[in-house]
Amino acid sequence: MSIRLAVFDCDGTLVDSQANICAAMERAFAALGLPAPPRPAIRAIVGLSLVEAMALLAPALPPATHVALADTYKAIFRGMREDGELDAEPLYDGLVAALDVLAADGWRFGVATGKSDRGLAHVLAMHGLADRFVTLQTADRHPSKPDPAMLRAAMARAGALPHMTAMIGDTTFDMAMARAAGVRAVGVTWGYHREEALWRAGADTIAHRCADLAGCVAA
Template sequence: MSDLRLVVFDVDGTLVDSQGDILGAMAAAFGGLGLSVPGRAAVLDVVGLSLDHAMARLAPEADAAAQAELVRRYRAAFADLRTRRGAAESAPLYPGAREALERLAAAPEVLLGLATGKSRRGLDAVLSAHGIGHHFVTQQVADHHPSKPHPAMLRAALDETGVAPERAIMVGDTRYDIEMARAAGVRSVGVRWGYQPETALGGADAQAARFAELPGLIDALWEVA
């Protein structure tokens, strides 16, 4: 059996804090259609879902055409905000994220991956801005998969790396990440600095309050595998 292990990270709310642009783009999308703008908690609760699923939850009374227009307007507004501010400012890394990634990546048997509700274009902008793309050998985006918590992203990451589910760990800030991991037979670490409350992380195998705790928690989970 291969000694390789895989750690897959969510992006928004886990590696980077993009909530300012998320909230701004959502306000622009809803306001542009004359719809009531969802509150902050409602918006952050759908971060991690693919945009079509997110809009269906935020605007259930809207028909399919209106929801599709919300998606289009959101993408345009988000891209405009990112262009004006720069991706590094729009989506700053959380404190300790870079150091934790470098520590994990330094272990020859550990592979790193991403599973995100972002588009390929959006993910590329964030990775390029922070110079961290080289860490991730598998990168799964919303363009090519069903929305979380469907396990397709994690299954693709496992297939690409050849790592067995019991040797993989998903790291994320939402219940969608934890439910996706469970559906794929992968253990999970919930992070408390993201967009959903600690109560949403109850199904995780472990929880981290700071990035500095993450490598140790991951090692501990592997030790009891």
């Protein structure tokens, strides 16, 4: 029997983490004496690996500064977690129920995220979701989205074929990654990129509520 695999993005798809990401990004730029990007710009790069995100946020700066910003961001975010400064990163309404419906229909789950291993593990443990996922792919071990490496690794780990796999995400990076990997691209509108941008990036279908996911992944 073929494995059906639903791979989820994390930030903006499973959890709403924008408050922490924006705060840490503003602190990182300030630590290097740089003006922080506006929050809409920060939200727009969520999902990319950090160096790639910094290059988009500050294209006039040299690559070495992008690396320094990424390293500073990671240190600041880790410090915020250790000091108990992180805001709650709530699951989106109806997400657990949607996972239950999909699991009952035989779907297995993975994650493909720009988060680190540590950051993803923290989020999944906080919400009691760690046991739900058979494969976890992060920026620690793969090129940034939209490179398809994370999806290819997820399918290999789960034993799933592209035509039986769906990528679920809120950004154009997720849709482009799905296209590059040859899997179904399912956009969601409760995250950080606009619906029309998801369509332009190659979404096969769009979910407006978590309750829509079961129909979208299998359509």
